[in-house]
Every structure is written in C-alpha cells, then in structure tokens.
Amino acid sequence: xAPRIVDASFLTSAxxxxxxxxxGIGEVVFLGRSNVGKSSLLNSLTHRKNLAKSSSTPGKxxxxxxxxxxxxxxxxxxxxxxxxxxxxxxxxxxxSKSMKYEWQKSLNEFIRNxxxxxxxxxxxxxxxxxxxxxxxxxxxIGKFIGPDQCYLEVFTKSDxxxxxxxxxxxxERPGAILISNLKKRGIEKLERxxxxxxxxxxxxx
Ligand code: GTP
Ligand code: MG
Numbered sequence: 001x002a003p004r005i006v007d008a009s010f011l012t013s014a015x016x017x018x019x020x021x022x023x024g025i026g027e028v029v030f031l032g033r034s035n036v037g038k039s040s041l042l043n044s045l046t047h048r049k050n051l052a053k054s055s056s057t058p059g060k061x062x063x064x065x066x067x068x069x070x071x072x073x074x075x076x077x078x079x080x081x082x083x084x085x086x087x088x089x090x091x092x093x094x095x096s097k098s099m100k101y102e103w104q105k106s107l108n109e110f111i112r113n114x115x116x117x118x119x120x121x122x123x124x125x126x127x128x129x130x131x132x133x134x135x136x137x138x139x140x141i142g143k144f145i146g147p148d149q150c151y152l153e154v155f156t157k158s159d160x161x162x163x164x165x166x167x168x169x170x171x172e173r174p175g176a177i178l179i180s181n182l183k184k185r186g187i188e189k190l191e192r193x194x195x196x197x198x199x200x201x202x203x204x205x
Contacts, residue, residue, distance in 0.1 A: 002188070003073045003080075003195040008046035011066035011083065016106040021066060022114040026198045027083045031111070032123030033133065034058035034089025037156040040084050040181040041123065043066065052086045057122055062088050063094050064110060071195050080199050085117075090133065112144050118198045119150045126155035129169055150197050150204035152177065154190065159183045175205065 014020045017069050028037040039052035046069060065086040072079050087107065111117070120141055124134050142153055155169060159180040177193075179186035196202045 007070040007074040013063040026118040028119045029085040036123045
C-alpha cells in the first residue's frame with residue numbers, strides 16, 4: 001500500500017512571512033490563480049470536506065494558511081509530518097490596487113525566502129493551459145528555486161475536459177499531472193508523489 005495522509009489539521013494563518021510557523025518541517029505550498037481549486041485540492045488530498053475553505057467566489061483564501069498533515073507509511077507504520085500551505089490566489093481583481101500590491105509583495109517575499117519550502121505545487125486550470133500569467137509565475141519560480149526544492153505543475157478541473165482535450169495536454173506536456181477534485185481523479189497519485197518528493201527525496205520529475 002502507498003503512503004497515505006491519515007490526519008490533517010489547521011495550524012495557523014499568517015499575513016506575512018514573519019507570522020509563519022518556525023521553519024523546520026518540510027512545506028508544500030499550493031499556488032495558482034484565484035478559483036483554480038487550491039483549497040479544494042488540499043481537501044481532496046487530506047480526504048476532508050472542509051479543512052481548507054473553498055468557494056465559487058474568487059478570492060476566498062486571503063491569508064497564508066498552514067495545515068499540519070500526517071502521512072503514514074503502510075509497511076513500516078511510520079508517520080511523517082508535513083506542512084501544507086494554502087496561498088491566496090493571484091490575479092484576483094476585486095480588491096483595491098494598494099491591497100493587491102501589499103498581497104503580492106508579502107506573497108513574493110514568502111515564496112522566495114521561505115527555505116523550508118520543499119515543493120511548489122502550481123495549479124493551472126486544464127481548460128486554459130496557456131494563460132500568460134501562469135507562464136510568468138512558472139518562469140519567476142524557476143529563477144529563484146533552490147537545488148533542494150521542487151516545482152510541480154498540476155492541471156485542475158480535468159472533469160470539465162473532453163478526452164480529446166486531455167489527450168492534447170498530454171501530447172504537449174508528456175507526463176502532465178491532471179486532477180479533478182470533483183471526480184477525485186488523479187488525487188491518490190499526487191498524494192503519493194508529494195510524499196515521494198518531500199519525504200523520500202526522489203528527484204523532481
Ligand atoms: P482562491 O482561494 O480564491 O484563490 O480559490 P481556490 O484556488 O482555493 O479555489 P477553490 O478550491 O475555492 O475552488 C474554486 C471553485 O472551483 C469552487 O466552486 C470549487 O468547487 C470549484 N472546483 C475546484 N476544483 C474543481 C474540480 O476539480 N472540478 C470542478 N468542476 N470544479 C472544481
Ligand atoms: Mg482558496
């Protein structure tokens with residue numbers, strides 16, 4: 001049996017890096033455009049309905065939310081703690097310019113300077129796989145990512161795609177990870193991959 005998440009709980013919210021928990025435990029951050037399904041994916045992965053608040057109204061997540069997540073390895077029974085971090089979405093327009101700027105600044109500071117981040121999970125809407133803002137974010141992370149950190153692209157809402165469209169994404173990007181929170185597709189595979197990367201230290205795919 002694959003390692004599974006057996007427990008998850010809310011830890012704390014931070015509005016800037018100084019308020020985040022002491023560095024130490026490996027962190028997995030979920031980032032992406034507003035409404036792409038970050039909070040929903042956190043719930044899917046942890047097998048919980050409402051651990052992270054999801055909403056059809058973009059801009060739901062406004063703070064850096066920390067969750068303590070416990071993986072259990074079946075063969076050994078050994079448990080491993082990780083922190084999952086749910087970030088506010090970018091590209092959310094309905095806030096004032098100055099607030100947007102403040103957000104962006106503290107988010108940038110957070111993702112650049114937090115050395116305990118082991119894995120960046122960048123969520124992209126499978127229906128819009130070529131959004132320029134997502135390409136920019138990918139390039140941006142590529143510039144500062146350290147040798148002990150990994151970047152993973154995950155395409156969400158695969159349930160909204162026809163088989164043909166899924167095929168097209170896979171042709172363009174062989175090995176692309178597609179998930180559906182609605183149909184719970186691709187979730188177990190990702191659950192395991194996160195463990196293998198962060199706990200087992202397998203090379204970044
Ligand atoms: P912000 O917190 O605003 O940045 O959004 P978020 O990225 O956390 O998105 P959230 O998880 O709140 O989901 C946004 C909307 O998309 C909700 O209405 C979800 O039900 C829906 N949604 C999330 N994942 C999926 C999916 O895989 N398939 C479908 N069809 N809908 C999804
Ligand atoms: Mg959210």
